[in-house]
Amino acid sequence: MKSLKILVVLTLLLVVSAFAFTQIDSFESGYEVGDVATDFKLKDVSGKYVSLSDFEEAKGFIVVFTCNTCPFAIANEDRILALDKQFKSEGYPVIAINPNNPEVQPGDSFEAMQERALEKGFTFPYLFDEGQEIYPQYGATKTPHVYILQKDQGQLIVKYTGAIDDSARDASTATKHFVQDAVQALLNGEPVTPNSTKAIGCSIKV
Template sequence: MKTKRIFGFFALLLIFGASFAMGISAAKDHIVDDGYGIGDVAADFSLKNVDGKMVSLSDYANAKGFLVIFTCNTCPYAKAYEDRIIALDKKYKSKGVPVIAINPNTKSGDGFAEMQERAKEKGFTYPYLHDEGQKVYPQYGATKTPHVFLLEKTQTGNVVRYIGAIDDNYQDASQVDEKFVENAVDALLAGKEINPNTTKAIGCGIK
């Protein structure tokens, strides 16, 4: 009788151990990647632009880098920055660092047709891409709209050099003290260190 009880005890231990190991394995399978950090090489993508054409970073043969900006139609923060994003593209596209805007949202008002309407209404000078299936923004680790990733085009790929906010005042462009993105791009083009190379993105959470 005692032998049976001991055997049963060890059997329970084995079952518990197996269940625990399976739980650890399942937990590992559900770990979410935090996205790119400074110095990481960002993978290329192919996303549909509002003109219906597919756009990839590799399409820009003469680019020195990219301002990949996750934004959308509906977020008040994103709307407040639209004119500044247009200005960034106007200033830096001719210098080899174009804006590539990506809408990662799936909520009402952020569909492809609405994106086309917004791009036409505002006169976007840059690609406004639809992250269909929300496959690209998790790779970058974008969490807000807007959220900026400055990439430098190198022989080893598109290296992340700055992550964060556009500037320090989303409410009023005339009251900005620090132009984080402009300072970062200027430093990149001058071959200087970017400082700061990360800031906190301020905006709406991606839906």
């Protein structure tokens, strides 16, 4: 009888472990180029909830996981604003999402987001991933981390993932403008090359 109980416990442990590893694998992989991204509904700094489906006229989106406190994210804020200014009217608006846990990083609280958006004059939605449910779906690991989505027959297809350009800190030294070139290629009906780069920034605070 005792042996049977031990066997049952061991079996349960194996099941739980297998589930945990599956969750970790799913978390680490996230979306790859060509995958279909799901929509979300997150609170904007205005207090309203925003979904990608709200943008009926958009051809796609520049989704940027960013925050208030990371030096890399701060160094890219003007570049994110410039991307929104350049491509919003072309059908590719910026959607910024703060994935950090404010209990771990108090400077990334919702109130701090509101202050930062006002201070910088953000022209795009700045959304709070409350509960940290969206960034794992995408597979974002850094701030900033960009995903370009294109609408295709009612679906959101991932066309690019990675960095904004090849200069994580200083925009003036950038020689390759990955996101800008990727969106322009999509607008021209051309393939995106490269369609994936390594995001450089601070790790997401969980």
